Amino acid sequence: MRFGTIAAAATAALIWTPGAEAAPKTPARNDRIWTAAEAARPEQLKLLEKLVNIDSGTGDVEGGRKVAAVVAARLKALGFTIESAPAEIPGLPENTVATLRGAGKGRILLIGHIDTVFGPGTAANRPYAADADKAYGPGVADEKGGVVEGLYALTILNDLGFKNFGQIVYLIETSEERGSPGTRALIAKLVADADVELNLEPGDPPDAVTVWRKGSTTFHIDVKGRAAHAGIAPQDGRNAALELIHQLKGAVQFPTSGDGLTANLTLLSAGARNNIIPEDASAAINARVRRKADLETVAAVLEENARTTIIPDTTVTIRREPAFPPLPDNSGTQALASRAAAIYAEAGLQLGRTGNGGASESALAVEQGAPALDGLGPVGGGFHSDKEYLELQSVTPRLYLLTRLIMELGRAPPARLK
Ligand SMILES: [Zn+2]
Known part of the structure; x- marks a missing residue:
């Protein structure tokens, strides 16, 4: 009842x-x-x-x-x-x-x-x-x-x-x-x-x-590459979307449900046209924690990943929104x-x-x-x-x-x- x-x-x-x-x-x-x-x-x-x-x-x-x-x-x-x-x-x-x-x-x-x-x-x-x-x-x-x-x-x-x-x-x-x-x-x-x-x-x-x-914040992974014609000069491009996929492999190691730390991929975007190597790509990871220190754990993993790229000449930036403790x-x-x-x-x-x-x-x-x-x-x-x-x-x-x-x-x- x-x-x-x-x-x-x-x-x-x-x-x-x-x-x-x-x-x-x-x-x-x-x-x-x-x-x-x-x-x-x-x-x-x-x-x-x-x-x-x-x-x-x-x-x-x-x-x-x-x-x-x-x-x-x-x-x-x-x-x-x-x-x-x-x-x-x-x-x-x-x-x-x-x-x-x-x-x-x-x-x-x-x-x-x-x-x-x-x-x-x-x-x-x-x-x-x-x-x-x-x-x-x-x-x-x-x-x-x-x-x-x-x-x-x-x-x-x-x-x-x-x-x-x-x-x-x-x-x-x-x-x-x-x-x-x-x-x-x-x-x-x-x-x-x-x-x-x-x-x-x-x-x-x-x-x-x-x-x-839980406390919460959203981390943004922003990748900057270089645009190029996907047919005429793809070799001149630096594919931000591919680099983002690489970055996400590290970001999805956290639990996605349960009473403890969770981190979920919630937004994903890349590219402007289907015949252009994408210059920009970004993803949002929404993190929820029982202990404030766990946010730093997530941040540390994302930042560590960002130091290694598989697509040369791309840069990866990690941003963090204001958090609720x-x-x-x-x-x-x-x-x-x-x-x-x-x-x-x-x-x-x-x-x-x-x-x-x-x-x-x-x-x-x-x-x-x-x-x-x-x-x-x-x-x-x-x-x-x-x-x-x-x-x-x-x-x-x-x-x-x-x-x-x-x-x-x-x-x-x-x-x-x-
Ligand atoms: Zn409410």
Whole structure:
């Protein structure tokens, strides 16, 4: 059962075991929050539909602005101060920083990204749709479902007049799907001013939060050769494509799947016409790692290969895109996951813990010493494909979880990581 009650666990809590203290009773569900989460659902899904139907692939400046404007207006209505922060590289829409000061202690940073991996026209071809169990559409789970959930958690807290937090900062960012090149400095600044980071990436099925993630980067192998007529003077050419094939033999020695280091060939291009010896060739190797040092291992192999060419007079260059570090399995995240599981247990629900190969901003938070919990959005799957879905059954439990977690962390924030 995915989101059903855990009657067994509840019963176990009541059974006295000889030689042991009685297990602490699971606190009761906060019915005000649960009822508010249930009541929010129709509106929540309506807003999700609206946002999914606006294309906002990374670099779609107009689409990103449209989505951000909708979210920012709602946050402003809740009393948040809205700041529009220009992206740190050209070609991206602004990031939005919404800040609300409270009367308590915990400084909570919520991060959600509104960029998707889908280009213009996707929403028109494949708009939001839902059946009894699932909702579909570009970015429905990754991560518009999470962005909307964050907004409704803050709406519920506002409706209840909840002020027991130091500050809540909600960062709506616009380049996560490319490794957040437009948001790095901003994230660092916001993390420095936060006790805890909560990330609105989707939860993994059946119903888990994310406690570790791989780091990721893309290596580019660029080969420069010399063009020549393939029929009249092929001997004058230096075939960049052939040299690239040679280089790739070294690049494909790494595992392509599994929980550890993976490196996958994802892009390949060469040549301009079928009767010209190609002057240029390039490939992209997408690497994912549990340990940051493994990126250097991949880099070292590619660079070592690049020193030896089989086609004379060709040159090989290795470039590297900005990386997300891994989110390592760490005690701060596990402690937050335990707090989240306790909140879920209040509602008779069981929360799992998983890790996956998808990178996120939480890795940046943990690297900077702020405890972070990831995968707090609604549960989903099929990310980055036309099979992407969001589990509708998870919408209310996840909204309850996030709302209660903000309350708990506002009251008693965690210590920074050592
Ligand atoms: Zn995402």
